[in-house]
Amino acid sequence: MAKELKLMKGNEAIAEAAIRSGCDGYFGYPITPQSEVMEYLMAEKPWERTGMVVLQAESETSSINMVYGGAGVGKKVMTSSSSPGISLMQEGLTYLAGAELPAIIANVVRGGPGLGTIQPSQADYFQATKGGGHGDYQLFVLAPATVQEMYDFVFLGWEIAFKYRNPVMILSDGAIGQVMEKLYVGDYVPRWTDEELKKNAPWASYGKPANREHHIITSLELDSAKQEEHNHKLQAKYREMEEKEVRFETIDCEDADYIFVAYGSSARIAQKAIQLGREKGIKVGLLRPITLFPFPKKPIAEFSKKVKGILTVEMSAGQMVEDVRLAAEFRCPVEHFGRYGGIIHTPHEVLEALEEKIIKAK
Amino acid sequence: MFNPDIVKPENLVYKRTDVLTKAVMHYCPGCGHGTTHRIVAEVIEEMGIQDKAICIAPVGCSVLAYNYFEVDSLGAAHGRAPALATAIQRLFPDHHTFTYQGDGDLAAIGTAETIHACNRGENIVIIFINNGIYGMTGGQMAPTTLIGMKTATSPYGRTVELNGYPLQITELLAELPGTYYVTRQSVHTAAAVRKTKRAIRQAFENQKNKKGTSFVEVVSNCNSGWKMTAPKANEWMVENMFVKYPIGDIKVDGEKVK
Numbered sequence: 327m328a329k330e331l332k333l334m335k336g337n338e339a340i341a342e343a344a345i346r347s348g349c350d351g352y353f354g355y356p357i358t359p360q361s362e363v364m365e366y367l368m369a370e371k372p373w374e375r376t377g378m379v380v381l382q383a384e385s386e387t388s389s390i391n392m393v394y395g396g397a398g399v400g401k402k403v404m405t406s407s408s409s410p411g412i413s414l415m416q417e418g419l420t421y422l423a424g425a426e427l428p429a430i431i432a433n434v435v436r437g438g439p440g441l442g443t444i445q446p447s448q449a450d451y452f453q454a455t456k457g458g459g460h461g462d463y464q465l466f467v468l469a470p471a472t473v474q475e476m477y478d479f480v481f482l483g484w485e486i487a488f489k490y491r492n493p494v495m496i497l498s499d500g501a502i503g504q505v506m507e508k509l510y511v512g513d514y515v516p517r518w519t520d521e522e523l524k525k526n527a528p529w530a531s532y533g534k535p536a537n538r539e540h541h542i543i544t545s546l547e548l549d550s551a552k553q554e555e556h557n558h559k560l561q562a563k564y565r566e567m568e569e570k571e572v573r574f575e576t577i578d579c580e581d582a583d584y585i586f587v588a589y590g591s592s593a594r595i596a597q598k599a600i601q602l603g604r605e606k607g608i609k610v611g612l613l614r615p616i617t618l619f620p621f622p623k624k625p626i627a628e629f630s631k632k633v634k635g636i637l638t639v640e641m642s643a644g645q646m647v648e649d650v651r652l653a654a655e656f657r658c659p660v661e662h663f664g665r666y667g668g669i670i671h672t673p674h675e676v677l678e679a680l681e682e683k684i685i686k687a688k
Numbered sequence: 689m690f691n692p693d694i695v696k697p698e699n700l701v702y703k704r705t706d707v708l709t710k711a712v713m714h715y716c717p718g719c720g721h722g723t724t725h726r727i728v729a730e731v732i733e734e735m736g737i738q739d740k741a742i743c744i745a746p747v748g749c750s751v752l753a754y755n756y757f758e759v760d761s762l763g764a765a766h767g768r769a770p771a772l773a774t775a776i777q778r779l780f781p782d783h784h785t786f787t788y789q790g791d792g793d794l795a796a797i798g799t800a801e802t803i804h805a806c807n808r809g810e811n812i813v814i815i816f817i818n819n820g821i822y823g824m825t826g827g828q829m830a831p832t833t834l835i836g837m838k839t840a841t842s843p844y845g846r847t848v849e850l851n852g853y854p855l856q857i858t859e860l861l862a863e864l865p866g867t868y869y870v871t872r873q874s875v876h877t878a879a880a881v882r883k884t885k886r887a888i889r890q891a892f893e894n895q896k897n898k899k900g901t902s903f904v905e906v907v908s909n910c911n912s913g914w915k916m917t918a919p920k921a922n923e924w925m926v927e928n929m930f931v932k933y934p935i936g937d938i939k940v941d942g943e944k945v946k
């Protein structure tokens with residue numbers, strides 16, 4: 327694949343990836359800090375090049391339901407938003423999950439609660455990984471830490487979404503959305519032809535040919551016995567994801583006495599904190615979850631047997647730490663550190679927290 | 689006297705359309721939902737567009753419409769059908785995407801989706817069943833409920849003070865430049881059924897010609913919710929509903945009817 331070097335904002339990378347990955351439709355509503363996604367698409371006019379539909383909806387409620395419609399007919403459709411907009415989409419997300427529809431939803435997280443702030447945050451972890459909408463469902467959640475990953479995870483997102491017929495959330499934050507970095511982009515993947523769509527999404531409601539029964543996309547099943555069965559099927563799918571799709575990265579963990587667990591922007595800050603720590607003789611490494619659901623429980627469990635303590639770093643009051651504690655099962659101390667409300671912690675603060683909460687606390 | 693010799697295909701004057709499935713409809717006897725389903729299905733059959741028709745079912749009594757239409761279908765969240773239809777029709781511009789919605793679905797919880805789809809002039813067909821009540825959930829007040837009308841949540845009759853005015857959403861939508869065809873019909877008599885069928889045919893023809901939004905309201909009884917027999921409900925509908933919601937074309941070929 328021909329690689330081309332570009333300099334882009336994370337938000338623009340998502341938009342560029344949409345065009346290059348053969349996305350059929352993007353539906354969105356402006357909100358800081360992710361408005362560049364739709365602005366970039368509108369400026370690029372991909373409908374003239376690839377036929378991709380781009381539409382500004384009247385609300386996030388509408389944009390996620392446009393996504394539901396497009397996904398239901400087998401198209402590769404996506405949306406993006408930031409925290410308050412994603413809250414408004416929760417209805418659509420649970421319907422997508424219930425009807426088992428593939429789609430990509432990018433959340434460029436900002437500080438909350440409420441209207442909060444437009445500055446970066448990671449306080450939507452619970453909402454992304456534990457539901458947010460009603461019912462027993464899971465989004466597949468990818469956490470990019472670089473502009474390159476903002477781009478790459480759109481491609482990966484389609485793969486996962488269609489393989490499992492499940493909505494995929496790309497959970498980033500205002501920092502990754504706004505920062506400009508270099509990235510490599512690849513060749514254009516053409517949009518699916520009608521024939522390819524029928525092959526790749528044979529279940530979809532793309533229009534009933536004479537030779538088959540009609541297709542119905544719905545999350546409704548009034549017969550409780552069948553609804554339970556449907557739920558069992560969903561749960562089996564989520565367990566399969568946990569078995570096969572966990573993605574994570576480890577940095578400087580080989581000799582580590584302590585590890586940070588951090589994703590996205592916090593993982594990059596933690597990397598700097600590792601450097602500072604090692605300069606002082608503190609052997610610390612990083613486990614970076616790339617999938618937040620499915621969560622890397624096993625590697626964390628393994629580390630909890632070896633290290634003296636784990637510090638989760640997240641721009642929140644402590645959300646992911648609950649999953650890390652569950653994985654560590656009290657085999658070692660697990661603490662949380664994070665600034666929040668739109669404040670980004672510094673590497674020094676992170677290292678200090680490790681010393682205070684883990685090393686000295688022992 | 690029954691003469692078996694005349695039972696031949698060439699003498700057939702009526703048959704069920706293949707665009708309806710054989711599922712037994714769950715609608716109350718005398719309810720307009722079933723009749724309207726049949727009309728939509730007949731139009732789809734006559735136009736030969738079954739392979740391109742996409743039905744968006746609402747949340748309301750017609751939530752299971754997708755079990756009855758023998759076309760590819762999607763069930764929308766309450767009120768969101770026009771958003772689904774917007775995307776689908778844009779992604780498949782030669783398809784025939786239509787929504788089928790009740791008055792609570794279209795004119796209360798889905799008002800924003802309805803108005804904006806119509807205002808963008810989405811090339812979709814909207815079939816709107818106005819029965820002045822929330823049939824499915826047990827007969828609560830709808831935005832279209834008439835003043836004085838008793839429902840489960842307006843047990844002493846709707847008042848302006850408490851609930852505001854009945855919403856004439858159809859007239860409102862006709863004001864939008866995006867709507868090309870806006871009409872109000874009913875299905876309580878054979879003559880009315882014929883007119884409604886012409887209207888629905890017109891709507892799908894407009895869509896074929898990419899004219900923008902076609903909106904067909906069907907004023908219908910909810911005999912269960914209104915707590916009347918079906919014949920009585922139709923009488924009451926003519927005497928009361930038709931006053932607030934007069935039958936006839938409101939906008940044709942993009943022009944308001946004078």
Ligand SMILES: Cc1ncc(C[n+]2csc(CCOP(=O)(O)OP(=O)(O)O)c2C)c(N)n1
Pocket residue numbers: 747748749750766789790791792793794817819821822823824825830910
């Ligand atoms: C978000 C949400 N709120 C409320 C409901 C409950 N609900 C189901 S149908 C309905 C009203 C339907 O009334 P209408 O659209 O007039 O259809 P009808 O049954 O009269 O044909 C309501 C409130 C729901 N399903 N979803």
Ligand code: SF4
Pocket residue numbers: 714715716719720721749819823824909910911912913
């Ligand atoms: S409750 Fe009303 S709207 Fe629903 S099927 Fe019965 S009569 Fe029709």
Ligand SMILES: [Mg+2]
Pocket residue numbers: 790791792817818819820821822823830
């Ligand atoms: Mg109603």
